[in-house]
Amino acid sequence: MDEHAGGLGAVTRPELDPGEPIVGRDAELARLFRAVDSVSADPVLMLVGDVGTGKSALLDRAVRRAEAGGARVLRAEGSESESSLAFSALHQLLRPVLAEVDRLPGRQRAAMRDAFGAGSATSGPDLMLIGVAVLSMLSALGDHHPVLVVLDDAQWFDRASLDALSFVARRLEGEPVTMLIGARGGDQLPGFDRHVLTLTLGPLDDAETDQLLDLQPKSPTGHTRTRILDQAGGNPLALVELTRAASAHDTAAGLPSAGPLPLTDHLERIFVARLNGLPASTTRALLLLAAMDSADSAIAVSAGLPRAEDAAWLPAEQAGLVRRIGRDVRFRHPLVRSAVYHAASSAAQREAHLALAEMLRDEPDRRAWHLAAACPGPDAAVSADLERTATRARRRGGHAAAAKALLRAAELAPRREDSARLLVEAAAAAVFTGDIAWVEELAAAARARTDDAALLASAAVQAGRLAVLTGRHTVVFSRLADAAEALAVSQPAAALDLVAGAAVVRFYSGEDTQRHRIQDILRRLPEDASHAGLRTWVRAVSDPFDDRAGLVRLLPQSAAEAEARPERLTTVGIMAWLLDETPQAVRAFDEAFDRWELQGPLPEGLGGAVAWAYVERGRWEEARQACVRTTAVGRVVGLDHAVACAATVDATLLAFQGDAATARARAEDALTLIDPLESRSVSVYARRALGAAAAAEGAYETAYDQLRMVFAADGAPVHYHASYPALADLAAAAVRCGRREEAVAIVERSACALADNASPRLRALISRARGLLADPEDAEPHFRAALADPVLEYWPFERAQTLLDLAEWLRRRRRIAEARGPLTEALEAFRRLGARPWIERARAESRAAGLDVTDSTPDALAELSPQQQQIIRLAARGLTNREIGEKLFLSPRTVGSHLYRSFPKLGITARSQLRDLIEGTLAGAGHQE
Incomplete structure (x- = not known):
């Protein structure tokens, strides 16, 4: 910490003299005071600067200000040596209020105990659930006093703690909680993105x-x-x-x-x-303190350190090296600790770590790291201890801690083959941190230590798993394909894994030359019944319209195999979604989510398919929940591409629900996160969302311009899967802005390209587009064809749009009586979905057809924001604020605030009225199979 930086006097202890001036930081100090004096518009504030620029001095002053105002202060200080212990910083922060954990709901309570190593979980806790638990704890504390969270030297926080705290930081709006962060300049804090208000402390003038x-x-x-x-x-x-x-x-x-x-x-x-001239007892005490993980007074005494009141500390205090606070002794600055430790001989350092390890027999993880620090060379026993530490870290969700432990275990392993194996395992753990450079570094280190073909293949697969999720599609595809070709003969199973990753990249990029290369590699790989499911996956992802009927016939077999291996359920769901077998996709995703709690995190490759399937199925609430989770995970691990995927789905839903301005902002955010030429799928989804937002406002020229960009200049689809669903919307915009001829050419080109491989859903969309673009006397057969197949009820929004188009056509042909049935059905579907712009259009058309259209409850819901609608629907099911918070990753306070603001808009005064108010909203096609 920078206790004496920024102008605090070198003799006067700042904690005893709050009036001591801080030189050159008036603006920063004033901004901190504004943050702690009231609920700020920016609840998270970061101080960034080099060592000694005054971050800790400013944070100390803010703490004193907050405490004087009656706030509850929770503080954690980063420790370089504890950065390898999962959730150690979070535990330090919450240690004074751990009793609050017992007041959490069961799942949150269990997740927190697992994170702190006090639970019995055999798989990693849900990171998002831990984040919600911490948010709930802080919010509950805020019921009594404002809460100030201070994270100092955050660059040394363990990754698991940073992930949880960054999750919380993005959800503090409206909470009586302020978070202040101090971090070294140049050190990126994972999860704390560019939206965090940052004050940079430069040199004094x-x-x-x-x-x-x-x-x-x-x-x-x-x-x-x-x-x-x-x-x-x-x-x-x-x-x-x-x-x-x-x-x-x-x-x-x-x-x-x-x-x-x-x-x-x-x-x-x-x-x-x-240090020169200090008594030997003082020097030894300083070295033990420097070698410790923390300033825990109980451990300090048991490790042989003098108590804080012992005279041994006086010379060090007089020399300005330490300060005594209550029962604790702490270094006055991290540089002091570093200087003390490195000034000691290697033998003295080892002796200190061994002494600490002896005292930590009841804390095996910390003990293992001290034993490792004491190792002058390879040591099989300590390497094994660290491997066990990694296993425990993974169970707590501490993937970064696990990777660090495995890396150190590899360094201490006497046998090169063991070292290589541990490095591959470290790479596998590091995949979940999102740090692709680290994964590739670990994989490269493994390759340098072994000639074992299986290990080399595994290293390549681990590096590929994360690379698939980044936006570097051209480079990553070449790397995966090259590795697959190299392993095709010696390690065909690993080669197929790499091709599966390459297929995902092909989907994201939409590059057609990649499809040909994937097919070439598949032909070289031997047929193996045990790998049939993975081959089916590769074919479906890389080209779902090449023998679609054959791929659909293979889905039941893949689903049956997933019964024995639940982690494959999402794979089945993604394949089904790609093939426009949306009902089967949703069933697979539902089952996967039901088993999530037992099986741990789901695969993230093509994770956007989950949200899109729920959108198409009319289950918009679940789609938005999937977007929230993907966004949270993507931001935490720095995967901008995953965040962009979720943003496009969210933008589309916002447009459907009438929030055009927010929809545009979300879509534009997605476009800034990707390269349109590298990520054609995301680019197409974003353009579709922008087109929907423009159509919702009646700006059909703009809508057409956006949707026209989903197809190339010659009318070919920009993306082999994502472009086709836009055909009907393109046609709808075209007829309203005089671009009919161009749209006809695009629709017919796509119809010809798909031919017999078009799904029933796409055939319906093409028929709708033809009906919209046809001469009025020729339109009816196309509309009727678009509605003919009963299976189309599984796409309720698209079907309702077609019903409305047909009804409009019928009314304009003066067949008003015939128009009323489709109009009534369309309006009911739009209301059930909360599709406000289409509700208004259907109501206007209904009135023109002589129907008595009255405002109903779903229209009242449409006045709410999408998030408020989600909360209202969940509350109507009887979920408590805490349960709703768990689902939507909000604090109970935020849920309650949304309910309070929503009730007047709905014309109700009590929660008990919600079920009757929207009973019809939750029934119908949106929840049928």
Whole structure:
């Protein structure tokens, strides 16, 4: 921490003198005070700066301000040595309020206990559930007092804690919780994206540095002052500490000589100089404290450290190396700890770690790391201990911690083959961190240590698993395809795994040359009955309209195989969705989600298929929940492509529900996250969403322009799967803006390309498009064909659009009596879905047809935001605020706030009225199979 940086006096302890000025940080301090004095529009604020720029001093002042105002302060300080222990920072933060865990709902309580190693789970906890649990705890604490969460030296937080806390940070709006973060400049914090308000602490200017030096007890003058100014470079901590060193020697002789050494080296040398002449007992105590994972006073005493009141600490305190706070002794700055540790001999360091390991027999994970730190060379037993630590970390969802433990285990493994195996396992764990560079580095290290074909193949597969989820489609496809070809003869199973990944990349990119290469590799691979399902997957993903009927016939076999291997349920669902067997896709996804709690995280490849299937099936509430989860996971692990996929689905739903402005913003967000030439699928989905938003507002020229971009200049689909569902919407916009002829050419080209491989759904959409584009006297057969197949009821929104088109055509042909049936059915479907623009259009058409259309409850729901609609529907089912929060990843307080604001709009005053109010909303096609 930077306790004495930023201008706090070097002698006066800042925690005892809140009036001591902080030089050069007035604007930053004022902004922090505004954040803690009231519920801020920006509940999350990050201070970024180099070591010694004053981050901790500012955070300390904000803490004192908050405490004086009656706030509850929870604080965690990053520790480099604990960065490998999953959820250690989160545990430190919540340790004062762990009793609140017992008040959480059962699933959240179990997830938190598993995260802290106190549960009995055999698979990793749900990261999103842990995030909701932490959010619920903070929100509950806020019922009594405002809450200030302070995360200092966050660059050293373990990854699992950062994932959970970044999840919480994005959901603090409206909560009586403020989060302040201090982090080193240049250190990226996973999950804390560009939307977090950031204050950057740079060097002090000349006037500020002079002011700070003048405030020191022995203000330097003359040549000494000049040397301090030159070497400090405007860094507040350097100014204070160099001044302390100079005054201790009464001359500038004690200062480091000028030169190219980095600033931290200067400071570490100063701190090391203060160790000279300290009593042996003090030096030993300092080294033990430096080697510890934390300043836990109970562990400190059992490890042989003197108690805080012991005289052994006095010389170190007088030398400005430590400070005593209650029963704890802490270093005054991380650089002090680093200097103490590295000043000791290797033998002394090992002795300290062994002493700590002896005292930590009841904490096997921390003990394993201390034993590893004490190892001068390979050690099979310690390597095995670290491997077991990794297993426990994975069970708690600490994938980064597991990967670090496996990496260290690999370094200590005496046998090269064991080292290579552990590195491959480390790569597999690191996949879930989203850090592709790290995964590739671990895979490369494994390749350098073994010639074992199976291990080499496994390393390639692990690197490929994460690469598939990034936006570097051209590069990743070539890498996966090259590796598959190289392994086709020696390791055909691994080669097929790599081709499966390449097929996903092919879907995202939409590049047709990739399809040909996939087919070439498949032909080289031997047929194997045990791998038939994976071959089917590759064919369906890379080209679902090549022998669609044959692929559909294989779906039941894939579904049967998934019964024995539930992790494959999503694979079956994705294949079914690609083949427009949406009802079967939704059933598979439902079953997968039912088993999720037992099986752990689902695969993320083509995860957007889940949301799209729910959209098509009319289950928009579940679709938005899937988008929330994908967005949360994608942001946490830095997978912008996954976030963009979810944003396009969300944008489409928002457009369907009438929130055109937000829909456009979400779609534009998606387009900024991807390269349209690299990610044709996402680009097409975004254009479809923008087209829907324009159509919802009646801006049909704009809608046509957006949907026209879903097809190439010659009318060919930009994407082999994502473009076709836009045909009917393109036609609808075309007839309203005079672009009929061009649209006819595009529709007929697509119809010809699909031919007999078109699904019933696509045949219906093409028929609808033909009906819209036909001469009025020729339109009816096309509309009737689009409605003829009963299976089309499984796509309720698309069917309702066709019904409305038919009804409009009938009314304009003065067949009003015939129009009323389709109109009534269409309006009912739109109301059930909450598709407000289409409700209004259907109501207007109904009135023109002489129907008595009255406002009904679903129209009232349409006045709510999409999120409020979700909450209302869940509340109507009888779910509590906490249960709704778990589903939507919100705090109970936020759920309650939405309900409070929604009731007046719905004309009700009590929760008990909700079920009767929207009983019809939850019935019907949206929940039928």
